[in-house]
Amino acid sequence: MTTQQLPVGSGTQSQKQKLPMAALLALATAVFITSLTETLPAGLLPEMSADLHVSESVTGQTVTIYAIGTALTAIPLTAATAGWRRKHLLLTAIAGFAVANTVTALSTCYPLTMVARFLAGVAAGLAWALLAGYARRMVPVGLEGKAIAIAMAGIPVALSLGVPAGTFLGEAVTWQTAFLAMSALAVALIVWIMAVVPDYPGQHQEHRAPMRQALRVPGVAPVLFVTLVFVLAHTILYAYIAAFLDHVRMADSTDLVLLVFGGASLLSIWITGALINRQLRSLTIASTLLVGAAAAILAVLADSPALVYLAVLLWGLGWGGVPTLLQTAAGQAGRDQADTAQAMLVTLWNVAMAGGGVVGGVLLDLLGATSFPWSVLALLVPALIVIVGTRTHGFPAKRSS
Template identity: 40%
Template sequence: MGVGFYLFYFGTIIPLFGSYMKNPSTIYANKSIQTLATQKAEEQFPIWKLLVFSLIGFITIMTETMPVGLLLQISHDLQISKLWAGQLVSFYALGSVCAAIPVIALTKHWDRRRLLLFTLGSLCVFNGLAAVSTHYIFTLFVRFCAGMAAGVIWGVFVSYVRYLVAPHLQGRALAVAGIGQPLALCFGVPLGTFLGTLFDWRSVFWLMSILALVLVIWVRLFIPCFIVNATQQKLAFGLTLKMKGVRLILLILLIWVLAHNILYTYISLYLIAVGLGEHIDAMLLIFGLAAIVGIFVTGHFIDQYLRHLTLLSLVIFAFSALCFGIFMNSLWMVCVAVIAWGISFGGAPILLQTALADIAQAQTDAAQSMLVTIFNIAVAGGGIVGGLFFARWGIQSFAWSALILSFIALILVYRAKDHGFGVGHRA
């Protein structure tokens, strides 16, 4: 599985209806899929339309993660603790978990462009409301609603991108459209931190609101309508869960992403505690660059060394957590820990997604939707669990809890030789 596909993975919810696409403006219900594919094969590669989706992915992910670098400003302005400010990330992720599948199911008769416009408009409104809110509970509510909109966006993202091109161009299209997600994960937080330092946290939310409005206009003018077939075949979630190894891989995913997000959600508090409070944006940038290295290393070697890469990534992740825990007085070792952390987690999602797809085979769509749901639950759980640990045991609890969780995940992967993490070249 190539790097291009992985660039698309982050934060993506597998579409429920992508296999039954058709263009209402050019064909009737009884027109064959082969005819549609032939028509699209004659069209040029729609690079500008795909870049719209790249920007959609960037804004959606940045909206989710940017409070990580703004915790101090938000907590001071809303007169809450840093612990409660961290829940703004958790509630966004919870909204994504709650909304994606049910909302898409309820709107199965909608033109997907109409649904996309509605959700982008919702992001515009809710980011604007967050920017003007002076009450914490209301801010949590609008963050949850923004997360719901984002979850629905991910639910239609893949099928919409595939719809825009001929089948033989879909991989390339997904790679182009998916560039925004890893860029946002790597640079969104430091960019948000920089803008928050330059202006304030409310200005960052206003900027996201304005960009969402620009996307509403862009989609309305240049992206074609897309209506899916309403008669859908249900994904076999029960059958997929019973497959040997699926639940184990989902458990590994939950533990690993939870460990990562305990660190990631509260990394600004940790960096302040160790004396790097003035360099939070630089540290997050270093993490992002290291994560990109991890992405490309994983993409290059995953077909030959899936098991070894997964074990190695968890060992490096555990090493970084250990360094965070015992070298709080050494700025150089903290920097080493940040680099190791980025490299180890950069390729984690593709490793787990590939292992799950190898197990699920024909039920990959159902398995992937479960994976993304668990991923978002772990993102939300990182904020909640990390906050509870911080309240009980302080800053150092982030590193030690991540270390313990990484060891548990390492043991599970080691024992999963016959359940997705086999030895040797992947088939």
């Protein structure tokens, strides 16, 4: 079922329209594949390193090379494919995942595996820059935020359910089976997209602008700054959560802690989807405060397991909606340059993820695991200042027409 685009100002009428759920769930599945393809090796390192004949730390670089592939190519590929029809581009990205995951599963050569993982990161760069805008175009004015929330639900599902399921499959059968299952899902998704997802034209040459011009659009730079700082803060703690839990003598509870985080993230996605169209600013401020409160508890009261679980619950509630909030803010701020703004957001997101791993490792060696929550607090302060200060553009107090 397709929905007719309504004129600006018809928000009440748009709320009565039905969301194209089959198409939006297809996008959510694409997000799931993108997120799980990136993180799946983390749960399969021992098995992969044995078959590839390299150490686990070297095998772990299959995650790093994925992020590098995304960060290096998201902006130039988005510019190069701006004129492509959107459905064609989406199918190309999903086909890239199918090929890359199949090569990863069949490869017994570490360099070839790294090439496949880099190509998977390239496909991710295309997908991430495309998906939020695609979801926005499918729905009437007033429902864009809810549509993006549905599409972005694939992230917490991948982290809370997909990674444990992939790890179990890898341990029960082989790690290659987990990657082949991802390829099969990608092929099925291609058929799904062809059947239910509408197509849209690309951007005409005369409407495209260089990246510097997009940065000059009011509100884009603040959203990108918040993205860089917020994701860096989150990744420092999330990437080394096992080390932190080991420090507070909760290493045996890592799986349960991550399950609580994932469940809270899913709840956060639902809340975000329900309120984002009118409360983007308030939700972003609330998310920052919740993650900050979680970090404060972990910094001061982590000797209590109950309070650690409370902190992780608050962390998940704060973080779960952040991808949707920032993608929506970037799209609204970017306006006619939304695709370019999204590509820059994707690039900075992956730079922050890679940087979080590096910074977290340095902090762990120099100051120990107790430094993680304090670092999160230090990074969230400037993010909160920018969010609160951008009342007109970026995180506006009133929704722009």
